[in-house]
Amino acid sequence: xxxxxxxxxxxxxxxxxxxxxxxxxxxxxxxxxxxxxxxxxxxxxxxxxxxxxxxxxxxxxxxxxxxxxxxxxxxxxxxxxxxxxxxxxxxxxxxxxxxxxxxxxxxxxxxxxxxxxxxxxxxxxxxxxxxxxxxxxxxxxxxxxxxxxxxxxxxxxxxxxxxxxxxxxxxxxxxxxxxxxxxxxxxxxxxxxxxxxxxxxxxxxxxxxxxxxxxxxxxxxxxxxxxxxxxxxxxxxxxxxxxxxxxxxxxxxxxxxxxxxxxxxxxxxxxxxxxxxxxxxxxxxxxxxxxxxxxxxxxxxxxxxxxxxxxxxxxxxxxxxxxxxxxxxxxxxxxxxxxxxxxxxxxxxxxxxxxxxxxxxxxxxxxxxxxxxxxxxxxxxxxxxxxxxxxxxxxxxxxxxxxxxxxxxxxxxxxxxxxxxxxxxxxxxxxxxxxxxxxxxxxxxxxxxxxxxxxxxxxxxxxxxxxxxxxxxxxxxxxxxxxxxxxxxxxx
Amino acid sequence: xxxxxxxxxxxxxxxxxxxxxxxxxxxxxxxxxxxxxxxxxxxxxxxxxxxxxxxxxxxxxxxxxxxxxxxxxxxxxxxxxxxxxxxxxxxxxxxxxxxxxxxxxxxxxxxxxxxxxxxxxxxxxxxxxxxxxxxxxxxxxxxxxxxxxxxxxxxxxxxxxxxxxxxxxxxxxxxxxxxxxxxxxxxxxxxxxxxxxxxxxxxxxxxxxxxxxxxxxxxxxxxxxxxxxxxxxxxxxxxxxxxxxxxxxxxxxxxxxxxxxxxxxxxxxxxxxxxxxxxxxxxxxxxxxxxxxxxxxxxxxxxxxxxxxxxxxxxxxxxxxxxxxxxxxxxxxxxxxxxxxxxxxxxxxxxxxxxxxxxxxxxxxxxxxxxxxxxxxxxxxxxxxxxxxxxxxxxxxxxxxxxxxxxxxxxxxxxxxxxxxxxxxxxxxxxxxxxxxxxxxxxxxxxxxxxxxxxxxxxxxxxxxxxxxxxxxxxxxxxxxxxxxxxxxxxx
Numbered sequence: 016x017x018x019x020x021x022x023x024x025x026x027x028x029x030x031x032x033x034x035x036x037x038x039x040x041x042x043x044x045x046x047x048x049x050x051x052x053x054x055x056x057x058x059x060x061x062x063x064x065x066x067x068x069x070x071x072x073x074x075x076x077x078x079x080x081x082x083x084x085x086x087x088x089x090x091x092x093x094x095x096x097x098x099x100x101x102x103x104x105x106x107x108x109x110x111x112x113x114x115x116x117x118x119x120x121x122x123x124x125x126x127x128x129x130x131x132x133x134x135x136x137x138x139x140x141x142x143x144x145x146x147x148x149x150x151x152x153x154x155x156x157x158x159x160x161x162x163x164x165x166x167x168x169x170x171x172x173x174x175x176x177x178x179x180x181x182x183x184x185x186x187x188x189x190x191x192x193x194x195x196x197x198x199x200x201x202x203x204x205x206x207x208x209x210x211x212x213x214x215x216x217x218x219x220x221x222x223x224x225x226x227x228x229x230x231x232x233x234x235x236x237x238x239x240x241x242x243x244x245x246x247x248x249x250x251x252x253x254x255x256x257x258x259x260x261x262x263x264x265x266x267x268x269x270x271x272x273x274x275x276x277x278x279x280x281x282x283x284x285x286x287x288x289x290x291x292x293x294x295x296x297x298x299x300x301x302x303x304x305x306x307x308x309x310x311x312x313x314x315x316x317x318x319x320x321x322x323x324x325x326x327x328x329x330x331x332x333x334x335x336x337x338x339x340x341x342x343x344x345x346x347x348x349x350x351x352x353x354x355x356x357x358x359x360x361x362x363x364x365x366x367x368x369x370x371x372x373x374x375x376x377x378x379x380x381x382x383x384x385x386x387x388x389x390x391x392x393x394x395x396x397x398x399x400x401x402x403x404x405x406x407x408x409x410x411x412x413x414x415x416x417x418x419x420x421x422x423x424x425x426x427x428x429x430x431x432x433x434x435x436x437x438x439x440x441x442x443x444x445x446x447x448x449x450x451x452x453x454x455x456x457x458x459x460x461x462x463x464x465x466x467x468x469x470x471x472x473x474x475x476x477x478x479x480x481x482x483x484x485x486x487x488x489x490x491x492x493x494x495x496x497x498x499x500x501x502x503x504x505x506x507x
Numbered sequence: 508x509x510x511x512x513x514x515x516x517x518x519x520x521x522x523x524x525x526x527x528x529x530x531x532x533x534x535x536x537x538x539x540x541x542x543x544x545x546x547x548x549x550x551x552x553x554x555x556x557x558x559x560x561x562x563x564x565x566x567x568x569x570x571x572x573x574x575x576x577x578x579x580x581x582x583x584x585x586x587x588x589x590x591x592x593x594x595x596x597x598x599x600x601x602x603x604x605x606x607x608x609x610x611x612x613x614x615x616x617x618x619x620x621x622x623x624x625x626x627x628x629x630x631x632x633x634x635x636x637x638x639x640x641x642x643x644x645x646x647x648x649x650x651x652x653x654x655x656x657x658x659x660x661x662x663x664x665x666x667x668x669x670x671x672x673x674x675x676x677x678x679x680x681x682x683x684x685x686x687x688x689x690x691x692x693x694x695x696x697x698x699x700x701x702x703x704x705x706x707x708x709x710x711x712x713x714x715x716x717x718x719x720x721x722x723x724x725x726x727x728x729x730x731x732x733x734x735x736x737x738x739x740x741x742x743x744x745x746x747x748x749x750x751x752x753x754x755x756x757x758x759x760x761x762x763x764x765x766x767x768x769x770x771x772x773x774x775x776x777x778x779x780x781x782x783x784x785x786x787x788x789x790x791x792x793x794x795x796x797x798x799x800x801x802x803x804x805x806x807x808x809x810x811x812x813x814x815x816x817x818x819x820x821x822x823x824x825x826x827x828x829x830x831x832x833x834x835x836x837x838x839x840x841x842x843x844x845x846x847x848x849x850x851x852x853x854x855x856x857x858x859x860x861x862x863x864x865x866x867x868x869x870x871x872x873x874x875x876x877x878x879x880x881x882x883x884x885x886x887x888x889x890x891x892x893x894x895x896x897x898x899x900x901x902x903x904x905x906x907x908x909x910x911x912x913x914x915x916x917x918x919x920x921x922x923x924x925x926x927x928x929x930x931x932x933x934x935x936x937x938x939x940x941x942x943x944x945x946x947x948x949x950x951x952x953x954x955x956x957x958x959x960x961x962x963x964x965x966x967x968x969x970x971x972x973x974x975x976x977x978x979x980x981x982x983x984x985x986x987x988x989x990x991x992x993x994x995x996x997x998x999x
Contacts, residue, residue, distance in 0.1 A: 042639075042642075044573070044574045044635070044639065045574075045578055045581055045635065045638050045639075046574045046576045046577070046578060046626065046635070049574035049575070049576060050574070051571070051572070051573050051574065051639050052571055052572040053571055054569035054570065054571045054654060057569070057570050057571045057572055058569065058570070060572075061570065077546035077549070077550065078546065078549050078550070078553065079543070079544055079545055079546045079549045080543070080544040080549055080552075080677065081536070081543050082536045082537075082538045082541035082542070082543065082675055083541070083628075083659055083661065083675050084538045084541060084597075084675070085538070086537055086538060087604075087614060089537055090604075090614070091612070091613055091614045094612065097614060101603070101604040101605065101606075101614055102603055102604070102605075103602070103603070104602065104603060104604050105576075105599045105601075105602055105626070106599060106600065106601040106602070106603075106604065106616050107597045107598060107599050107600075107628065108598065108599075108600045108601065108616065109597075109598040109600065110595070110596065110597055110598070110663040111593070111594055111595065111596060111598075111663065112579075112582075112593040112594070112596050112598065112627070113593065113594075114593075120583070120586065121583055122579060122582070122583045122589060122593055124598050124600065124625055133616055134538065134597070135604070136575075136599065136628075143536070143537065143538070146537050147534075147536065147537075147543050150534075156850055162546060166659075167575055167658075167659065169575065171602040171603065183574055183575050183576070185572065358648055
């Protein structure tokens with residue numbers, strides 16, 4: 016397989032697809048729209064999971080596991096939610112195969128084994144979970160109920176792309192129940208904040224916190240909070256959502272609690288999720304024409320050490336020194352790999368780890384051994400530097416931190432320079448066509464205008480930023496009165 | 508809900524079912540045969556996962572993720588495997604719902620949205636994984652391929668029981684590819700050993716390592732290695748299996764590699780798995796009529812501290828001291844919970860944590876505060892002891908270790924006293940009926956005899972122990988020649 020990637024400026028979409036496959040992150044499977052997440056890609060996802068899981072637990076949540084299947088009658092109980100997902104559901108109708116009498120050696124669905132009620136493969140778990148919560152919640156003492164689930168879900172998407180939009184994906188879904196509306200709203204906003212902190216501190220990806228317009232809300236939610244990121248091609252990506260569900264599911268599944276005052280009240284709900292889609296966001300935020308660029312806080316390998324040698328004696332001598340360094344670095348919690356394979360040449364290894372986005376590459380040859388030096392190369396800036404072996408631990412620690420910050424700041428600069436205020440629809444279209452990014456514009460607040468703008472430009476309202484400035488203005492499309500700007504963009 | 512459990516001697520099966528629900532481990536869901544794993548049960552599973560995952564990684568394995576669905580044509584490629592699972596498969600036939608014209612507000616399967624090829628919800632992933640490996644393996648340099656997956660699988664069981672046998676369950680499945688038969692066999696045995704070490708060192712559950720007889724092998728395997736545990740009712744439980752798959756899947760999916768010598772060879776394979784069934788084994792190995800008993804190495808809460816107080820002042824004074832102790836214990840890596848809720852009485856809390864199997868309970872009242880003491884109760888022996896607050900950290904550390912060992916030894920004693928050698932079929936039946944446990948007997952090695960014994964006694968061959976003593980004997984049923992004893996038992 017050629018290691019050469021298509022360049023971003025030549026074909027951004029092709030660059031992305033090639034990168035995902037060549038960097039060993041994921042590939043398409045034999046099942047339409049479903050991906051295989053390869054070990055290197057999965058290792059990044061595991062690091063994401065570990066950090067998010069820690070953050071969820073620190074905010075008082077516990078993990079649990081609910082069934083993969085949702086009986087049709089439960090699925091349809093909350094009408095808006097059902098309507099929102101009905102068109103993209105994998106449906107189990109039978110529970111047995113049998114030998115195909117017409118094709119020896121082949122199987123067919125056993126027509127006798129038809130389910131009385133069809134089972135939907137969960138596209139999201141509100142229905143099955145709220146049906147369960149009914150049994151768990153009786154009194155105010157059972158609240159709040161703060162639960163998260165790590166799971167796979169299936170949405171039968173017609174156009175799929177690795178990580179960004181797949182029929183099956185991995186995610187976490189938090190589902191909480193509260194005694195009051197206020198508490199549920201606070202929870203939904205808290206989880207949006209957790210997501211934003213994760214995105215910024217670990218993915219080095221700046222995000223804008225906002226609320227969705229009505230038409231972009233989760234099916235069944237009263238309010239959807241979102242974190243929106245900007246990719247290098249100027250398209251926005253919704254990286255995580257947190258929903259205030261009001262009492263919609265409590266009413267659909269009759270979940271009430273007895274208050275301290277002895278009254279029966281419906282429960283208030285939230286749900287929130289991020290998925291393997293974050294992998295796509297991570298890749299597109301930092302990577303370049305040479306391959307993946309990973310922020311150190313999520314890199315499975317933070318430092319790779321490659322020996323440069325002509326013979327086995329040299330390799331042995333280098334290995335002695337490298338093993339000391341590996342030990343020192345591991346003591347400091349740095350994840351380091353010494354690639355001493357003799358089946359591959361150094362040049363091949365250099366290209367390989369560049370493609371895989373390893374933040375720091377250290378090379379050590381016989382001359383370094385004599386002089387007590389080594390060469391360190393940064394993946395983000397591609398800078399190389401010779402340093403003393405004695406300084407390696409402190410240099411690595413400092414530089415990993417620098418890389419993490421540098422990636423964030425670079426992405427932030429790009430994002431900041433790609434939020435453009437416009438006051439006319441001509442400007443609006445011009446920015447979308449010639450500059451891309453977020454367009455900050457006044458909007459009259461109607462679904463109708465939003466829909467028309469989308470039809471004309473493919474741009475949607477990504478969010479109404481939280482803590483937005485209130486200012487008088489006129490809708491960029493209708494000229495009607497408006498009190499604040501919202502952010503439009505083309506989006507993934 | 509009454510806290511009182513059915514006694515084991517009255518109805519072991521009822522005791523188990525009640526315990527699982529009352530200790531908040533799991534419950535049945537609205538989906539036939541699928542369970543909800545509740546937060547406390549899931550926390551134990553997470554501890555199991557963490558230890559196993561560490562052991563897999565230490566033995567060189569990486570995690571990845573493969574699709575939930577298997578297209579029918581791939582599913583049927585390895586014939587024995589397909590035959591083994593065809594009768595218990597959930598089958599996806601459609602990908603969309605629509606409004607039901609006959610029932611306003613209801614949905615029905617959209618007949619237009621029928622899949623061209625049915626998708627099987629994975630009962631195990633050999634087929635989809637080996638179809639993928641075909642693209643990953645070309646040369647000897649790509650081998651061995653050592654991959655594990657944490658996933659949910661579905662087997663449409665007719666009789667289900669929480670954790671022990673459910674339609675959907677969580678598991679890990681390792682799938683490895685090797686250049687030689689020997690290497691694959693070594694891998695399969697290595698993973699059996701990993702499972703045995705996990706069972707004994709973490710679950711405190713002694714297991715017998717053995718090989719399955721042909722009729723009990725995994726569908727598609729040339730050899731199945733197993734770890735077999737014994738439950739308190741004298742029934743055996745298969746706790747984990749590791750399969751040597753020969754070249755069966757390599758041939759079915761045409762997976763070949765080029766050897767160092769430039770020859771095309773089929774690859775050798777293993778697969779191995781443990782599941783949430785281990786939760787059932789854990790529960791049944793140690794628990795008693797008061798509830799769950801957990802080994803400290805897997806207990807989400809190792810120590811619970813309960814304040815005994817008459818008023819808020821007393822609680823405040825106790826809390827100051829307890830918080831110091833909590834801090835000290837956490838520093839030592841002990842997982843401790845201070846239950847200072849005022850909505851529940853101490854007696855209720857005592858019963859609750861007993862039911863939930865927390866290994867150590869510490870109580871502290873106003874008098875303890877004066878005298879610098881506290882009361883520690885062991886869940887395994889139910890012994891209580893007053894100790895000085897100054898000694899609490901060392902006492903807790905020492906006692907947790909003692910409990911872990913005590914549980915293992917108790918289970919080992921029970922197991923050892925329940926392996927009975929028999930030499931006649933009369934003895935065989937007598938042991939099964941009146942004593943239970945493993946019956947060690949000579950067997951003529953035929954499927955036919957095995958089948959007849961099963962029909963007559965419900966006992967199956969649990970395993971042919973590894974490192975079995977070779978001795979001349981006569982089959983307990985047919986009197987034919989035999990060279991070694993095998994272990995029979997009734998089993999879960």
